Amino acid sequence: MPPLAHPLDYLSVDDYLAGERESEQRYEYVEGNVYARAGASTNHNCIAGNLYALIWNHQRGKSCFPMTSDMLVKTTAKRFRYPDLMVVCDDDPSQDTYVRESPILIVEVLSGSTHRQDKTEKRAEYLALPSLLEYVLIEQDIAEVVVQRRSEAWRSTYYYPGSTVTLESIGLTVPVEAIYERVDNADMRVFWAVGDEAS
Template identity: 25%
Template sequence: MSIQRNENKHFTFQDFLSWDEGSRYEIFDGAPVLLASPTTKHQGVVSFLTIEFGMHLKGRECKVFPSPFTVRFSEVDDYENADNVFEPDISIVCNKNQLDLYGCKGAPNLVVEVLSPSTSRNDRIKKYNAYQRFGVSEYWIVDPLNETVEVYVLNTGTYKRGNVYGREDVIKSQQFESLEIIGEEMFSYGE
């Protein structure tokens, strides 16, 4: 079934499941939002981070999931009818009880969004606010054009911006202390 735009319709995860295979939408507070087609640089960053996170987490409880991987948020833990359904570029989930056939129920431990020109506003405002509201412990915003990484850490329900890293830096996670990402390698991957 294709998505029929209707200002009065409040979409949920059940609608998401009925949409055509391969459709690239997310749901923000019940409204469908079209996802951008990623660039090579975008996918290079996602691929590099997926490999690095995967190697770092090997043998641990935490697992890394690149997009497409569905994350569902619900105010009342009704994940079958969640009205916030996202496909972050990368999700790290440390609680296996959050995983089901369709993805993750509730907040991953760490989420990475790689900016695209058409989705930058959503990643910086809508998703930032949703990830903060639903308790994502650490949120990375990667800007492949300006070659920066902003790390936000949840502290008593509010994001505090940690470091802002550039191409020449070693990027560190607050949650995974021994994890180090070399900015030069990440931003040049796929070039």
């Protein structure tokens, strides 16, 4: 997800959720503090959009479907996050149409400023969700996709150009290249190096 800005003043959960319905800016909520989300790069949007489209087409007519980064996920009673992409199902228990509580798949597109949080604090929150089956981390500056699965005790499996990624939670297998379609690879030396080796 995009980098976070400085926290604003303390807010209650109810006030935070009410504010999110009216605000043009999106904020994450952590223990009474709110953090503004900054904008995302073209590469970030292409990656998230590509995967959303692939999942949406695969899940047509099924009970689970993808949601974009404008949908909140409640990770604890006092923490609300905006994943770049998540898959939720019709039986999600949330009574709030702006919040989901039981995603089966969460995806974060990484940048230099989000690596640490996405791999530590947010990862811990996501993996603690009983519903979650897979957590996916996608680099935007190099072509690398990391999938962590509950079925594998959250061990990291790495995917590079020339290989396919299987999202077991929804039964979808896609080439790494499809996730990076239209991504500007002028500075992605690893993309070409790994891609050449794979071919």
